[in-house]
Structures are given as C-alpha cells and as structure tokens.
Amino acid sequence: MDIPTSISAPVRRFSPQVVDVEQQNRSGKAMETSKREFPVRDVSREVADRAERLRQAVREAGGNRAVAAKSGVPVGTIDNYVAGRDMRASNVARLAEATSVSIEWLLTGNGPRNGRSEVLLPPATLEASRAPPGYVSIPRYEAHASAGSGAINPTDRVIEQITVTEEYIRRVLGRQPKHMALLEALGDSMAPTIESGDILMIDVSVLTIRFSSVYVIRLAEQLLVKRLQLMFNGTIKIISDNPLYGEETVDPRKDQLDVVGEVVWSGGKIRVRAAG
Template sequence: MRKCAEIAGSGDTLARITAIPRRTLEYYLTGDREPKVARCVEIAKAVGVDIGWLASGEGPMLAGQSAPIPTVEVPGMEDYAFVPLYDAQCSAGDGAWNEGCRVLTHISFTRYSLRKQGLTPDHLSAIRIDGDSMEPILHSGDTVLIDHTRTAIEGEGIYILRLDGHLYAKRLQRNFDGVSIISTNKEYREVVVPRDRLNELEIVGRAVWAAGWL
C-alpha cells in the first residue's frame, strides 16, 4: 500500500485520485485496517498495479507485466549469469513496442559484478535502443540492461517506460504537475505526464548498464 502511495506521488495524491478519505487511507498505510476488495481494486486501477500483487505481495507488481524469465544455467559456467536479450524495440525517438517479443540470445555477466551492483539476475533483461533522442548517452543500436525491480523514480537515471502503447528509454523527473519525460538530445522537447494520467505511465525498470559498437 505504501508503494502505491509512492507511485501516486504521496498519500494525499492517492487519496484524491481514488476518492478514499485521507484518514481511511492512513489506516491502510499503517496497517491498522485492511481495505475491502472494492477499495483494493480502486487503488490498483488508480496507480496501474496488479490487483493480485497488491493483495498478496506476490507476482509482478505492474498490471499486465509478466514475471521475468529466469536466467539460464550453463554447466561449468556457474560464476556467470546469462540475461535474456529481447527483440523488443525500445525506441528512444518516436517509440515502438512489439507484442509477443522473443528472446534473441543471452548476455553473460559475472555473478560477482551483478552482486556488487545490487542486481539479481532473475530480475534483469536487455533490449536494444532505436532512435537518437538519448544521444550522446545512448545511441541507436545500443544494448541496455534493465533492472525490473526499480520501478519508482529515484534521483538521476534512465528508465524504460511504456506510455500510450509505446516503449521509451528516457530520464524521468517528478515535479508538482506530474512526471517529466526528458530526452538528452535537445532536439526533442520535454513531455509532462500530468498527475491525473500517471496511471497510464508504466515504468518497466531502470537502465543499469549499456553497451554499443564504437
């Protein structure tokens, strides 16, 4: 429940967009009272989380998000984790999302290097960037590694997000009006998702590694 308030921006915002009295919501946040099913549905829809996750704490957090595919194991390579690279097109320009994406191959990382960064292999995936709106940080064709556990905006960073059916790699910044979607290429304008539409913004995860050809 506290995670839902964080996604909404604050407890006050969550109360407003769900029409739940602030004091009642405070009881839910502190655990002094359990919400009825109808209230859980209202909250889940308002912030775009999965109702099963909200009720049990299990499974994918975001509505419509499938559980990460476990990394493969290779005999004799126990020190390495193999992260799936999907053929999903992550557009850093106009945006595109391919339904039914498949795993093209796996990228190997030492388990030590992932552990040092606080990353868990089973919650990682990789996709390729298409477009130039994140240059000079990310170039078209670069591969980015996504940490699917980091779906809340936290300081500076590049996030993979879905909005209006498209997949983007962008910087995100919370502000008074909502969330700003920022490109590093100055040719692209900043887009603001207002507070009353935040449930339409799905943060797939945070980009934690990138690589490409020189």
C-alpha cells in the same frame, strides 16, 4: 526659614480621543470583504492528510527505521514527514517504493493504494543456458526501446541469453541478477548517453520513479527509453538527453504510463566521429 503654604504642580491637559464608530464599521466591513475576495489558501489540511497516509504506510511496512533502511531516507527526515512537514519530491518516490504504495496515492490520496507489483516484461520463454559457476544468464528480449518518438512492439519474445559475471551485477551495479533484462535501444533522442543500437540492461524490479534516472517506460502502447523526473505536483517530466528533442510532461492520473524498469547499464560498438 519660610515654609511654603502651597505647592504648584504643572497641570496636565487630557484631550479625549474622538472615535468615529462609523469609520470603524466601514473598515471592518472592508476587511471582511477583502478576506472573501482574496481567500488565503489553507494547505495545512492537505499536508496533514499526506502525513497521515505516510504514517499508515510506514507503520505497515515495519516502522520508521525499517523504511529508512530500505529507502535511504534518514530516520529523522521520516519523523519530520510523519509529524506533518512537507515532503521533498525525490523522497516521495523513495518512500512510496519502500512502503509498496503508489506515488499518486501517497501524494493525493487518489488512485489505487498499492503500487504496481507485476513486471511488464513476460518471463523468459527461451530455455536459459546453464551458466558456469560465478556467472548468470540474462535474457535479451526481441522488443526495442525507442530513443526517438516511440515504436510499438508487437512481441516481447526472448531471443538469446547473455552470460555476465554475477559479481559485476551484485557488486558493481548493486542489483539482483534475477531482476535483469536486456533490450536494444533505437533512435538518437537519448544521445550521447544512449546511442541507437546500444544494448540496455534494465532492472525490472524498479517500477516507480526514483531520482532523475533513465527508465524504459510504456506510454500509450509505446516502449520508450527516457530520463524521468518526478515533479512535486505528481506529474512526470519526460526528458531526452539530446537537446534537439523537447521535453514532455504527463500526468499519470490521466495518462497511462508504466515503468518497465530502470536502465542500469548500456553499451554498444565504438562509433567513429565524423571528421571536421
């Protein structure tokens, strides 16, 4: 058998890659210029600061479980928020109320830290009638909540006491009787939810916005009944249920808006619909 004296292998050719240093430098400078001209907004610090404010408020309010029980926000969700996850707008209002801090402070760190604790309606000046066992007397104020463009009320005098079963307030409405007050609505901007002349029962212990509920508010010295929606940027959308009226957005950091109470019940006379 012949033994080969050489082994021929395929020859691999290597072509050196030519690098254009000048082009790389130009590209690098272009990227740096692009970064300067189109900076990417870094929101991590804003979210981290908000989480730190929430962590402090929750700790002072008794901890995550206590705040969860009071606010209705699950413990796991609060844990995520405290760890730095961004908060839903609806939960911001719940957590602010449960921890007794203002929504503005919790969201932005601006304004007073503590939420407003005083009730805008004054104490009842009319001596309450002695309610029979199982009943409570609720003061009705002379003030009118405008369901229109707004009406200035010169007085908040109590004109009568209306007796209601305590069970209805506690079990059906889920409220404390001592926090109830009655006002009359004027105007049609909240129709058909609230008609002009309806009596409103409001919970004056609710001083912050929760969900998309109906509230009696004071805005620029006007007493109004409107549906309010808290937006994530801290502004508040004022909504009229009557589609003939437009919406309005206010910034509580600039506009003086105070929540008098949340409307929990309304009622009035039977209205006859026009024929046709």
